[in-house]
Amino acid sequence: MTGNIEREKQRAAEAAAEFVEDGMTVGLGTGSTAAYLLPPLAARKLDIRCVATSPSTSQAARALGITVVSFAGLEAPARLDMTIDGADEVDPSGWLVKGGGGAHTREKAVAAASDRFIVIVSANKLVDKLTPPIPLELAEFGLAGTLARLGSVRLRGVTHSPDGGVIADYTGSFEDTKALAAWLSGMPGVVEHGLFPPSMVSDVLVGRGDEVERITISGGAAGTGASM
Ligand code: 5RP
Numbered sequence: 001m002t003g004n005i006e007r008e009k010q011r012a013a014e015a016a017a018e019f020v021e022d023g024m025t026v027g028l029g030t031g032s033t034a035a036y037l038l039p040p041l042a043a044r045k046l047d048i049r050c051v052a053t054s055p056s057t058s059q060a061a062r063a064l065g066i067t068v069v070s071f072a073g074l075e076a077p078a079r080l081d082m083t084i085d086g087a088d089e090v091d092p093s094g095w096l097v098k099g100g101g102g103a104h105t106r107e108k109a110v111a112a113a114s115d116r117f118i119v120i121v122s123a124n125k126l127v128d129k130l131t132p133p134i135p136l137e138l139a140e141f142g143l144a145g146t147l148a149r150l151g152s153v154r155l156r157g158v159t160h161s162p163d164g165g166v167i168a169d170y171t172g173s174f175e176d177t178k179a180l181a182a183w184l185s186g187m188p189g190v191v192e193h194g195l196f197p198p199s200m201v202s203d204v205l206v207g208r209g210d211e212v213e214r215i216t217i218s219g220g221a222a223g224t225g226a227s228m
Contacts, residue, residue, distance in 0.1 A: 006032075008122035008207025009086070013037040015205050015212040015228050016084045016120045022047050025074065027110040028061055029085025030054040030103035033120050037084055042066050051080060053106040055162055071110065083114040087196075088135075089127045090119065094198030094217035095177050099135025102158060102167040105192035108200075116202040123208045130177055133169030135194035136184070137161055146189030165191045 013036035020026055020041060028034060030053045038057075042064035049067045051074070052058035058068050071078070085107055089097040096119060098104045111117040136153070138146050143166060147153055152172030161167060170193070174180040177195060184193040204215040206225070216223035 004209070005122045005124055008124075008209070009033040009120070010036040011207040011210060011212050012120035012122065012205040013084075014040045015214075016118050017041045017044060019082065019084070019116075019118060020044070020046060020048060021081075024048050024081040025069075025079070026050045027080045027083025027085070027114050027117075028052045028057050028066075028068075029083065029107055029120075030057050031086040031101045033086030033122070034084065035060060037120065038064050038066065051110055053085065053110050054101070054103045071106075071113075078113055080110065080114040082116045082118060083111050084118045084120060085111065087119050087121055087125055088194070089130050090121055090125055090204055091127055091130050091177070094201045094204070094215075095130055096196040096201065097130050097134060097194050098196055099137075099194030102135065102137070102156065102161060104135050104194040105137045105161060105163065105165060108192055108196060111196065111200055117200055119201055119204045121204065121206055123206055126206060130174075130195075132171050132173060134180070134184070136168045136170055137163075137165035137191040137193075138168055139189050139191055140164065140166055142189050146187070149187060149189070163191075 017040035028050050049069045051071045087096040088100045154169050156167045181195040198217050201217040206213040212228040213225040215225045
């Protein structure tokens with residue numbers, strides 16, 4: 001089972017590497033699926049520059065000879081052509097849960113600055129309905145108050161984010177994803193949450209066995225899956 005999942009992640013990542021073209025500025029996600037993207041991308045020897053969403057991705061990409069630049073160093077308006085990243089869950093309308101690796105704040109900032117956001121997943125990540133936990137990054141300042149306002153929340157007890165945020169998970173049950181995302185976005189002390197809206201997503205590449213299915217997301221309506 002684990003072997004199948006890893007193979008599916010790798011197939012989706014390999015397919016995504018083919019979307020990258022010479023001259024592009026590319027966002028690199030974080031996690032095991034995003035890590036599978038780096039070798040096939042490096043092997044294409046394209047003239048590209050990349051923005052990494054975590055120190056671990058930056059280090060792994062550079063080790064393979066991929067040019068990594070800082071997000072802050074991009075010339076205004078700081079746009080990327082494409083970002084490729086994994087996800088923890090994908091629902092039928094294209095809402096995502098991300099942040100299993102605690103990198104969702106940088107991942108969302110990079111995805112939001114990208115003309116295309118391509119999500120790469122194994123088939124087990126497709127769900128009928130998103131479920132908790134929803135990853136959070138919280139400001140250290142006023143943390144006790146933020147935790148009290150959130151109510152159903154669990155600190156992960158891991159190292160702070162590279163930006164100094166406390167990584168936690170919202171554990172409450174929910175029916176309305178959009179309403180939860182809005183509530184979390186409006187909560188003082190929440191730096192970022194791991195709910196990514198369909199409006200941010202261009203395509204989902206799903207590894208299924210040795211095949212890759214491409215689902216096009218447009219404004220919350222998922223298109224028919226096509227095999228690649
Ligand atoms: C990290 C993420 C990852 O993309 C997500 O957790 C999926 O991880 P993996 O590819 O290892 O299954 O959002 O913050």
